Amino acid sequence: MARVLSGIQPSGAMHIGNYFGAIKNFVIEQGQADAFYCVVDLHALTQNVEPEILASNTLDLMAIYLASGLNPDVCTLFLQSHVVEHTQLAWLLECTASMGELRRMTQFKDKGGDQEGTRVGLFTYPVLMAADILLYDVDRVPVGDDQRQHLELTRDLAQRFNHRFGEMFVIPEATIPAVGARVMDLQEPTRKMSKSVSSPLGTINMLDEPSEIERKIKKAVTDTDGEVRYDTAVKPGLATLLSIFAACEGVAPTIIAERYERYGDLKRDAAAALIEELRPIQQRYREYRDDPVALKAMMELGAAKARAVASQTYRRAADAVGLVAP
């Protein structure tokens, strides 16, 4: 059976980019593969975050995973920091990675890049991500389009390690969804939807009220030529709405475009489809989030399952580089 792993940072409210780019496919993959999903809390430390907020965001995200349909009896759900082998393997990989290849990471450059005050954790972030993946011998990593370069680095690091120390790691592939891999901001449709954008109207969160979703879609930026057509270069605002609608329906955006003549009708139906898509998740969310004791018990079981795999891979890699076993 193929194995998959992915992770999301607990760095604030989950938006529909996270959902269509990642979480929706996590749910599909859990039925097809031996799936491991983590909340990457160590990665969230690369940003300036208040300790109590990080702890609360972590439980929020676990509740979102469960509410979205991830089932801990079917897949392994865990917290990255509960499996210490992630940081241990990251160190072994850091000792094979070069400054040059990490400096080229576009996400690092976007977040400030090589400056005196930049945190070292932000620089080595992709190596920790590589460790997350390589510990589990995974075949596929379901992610949004913005993680493509990090996956390439993971493959490079794995191949280098294998070449130097003997066949050790499975070389993983990114699986990027056909629709929804890059959900754009509703107000600035040439940039991707993200948690760190100035206009809250541009981002739809998974837990937004239906009236809020309607309002944001109604106010979404379009253009003035009035023709419904899927064209990301010329009509990026409309393309964003068509993609969101298409991701809800599981069809290509061009198919949706053929059904409409007026922007107003398209917006109305896109909002309705999105509200329907998120409704069951929103209904289940509170139930999971309001029971932190159950969440913690679930995470403990997940960590034990994850550790059973990760500890073996780590020991194999540690032996290979010459670290004497205890």
Ligand code: TYM
């Ligand atoms: P993060 O937390 O930034 O994002 C989580 C997932 O959401 C996807 N995503 C999007 N997809 C479509 N449109 C968008 N606008 C959008 N914004 C975010 C991301 O592609 C991602 O799949 N480095 C990772 C976390 C990570 C990880 C891993 C992922 C750490 N270790 C191991 C996979 C495997 C990140 O920052 O994701």
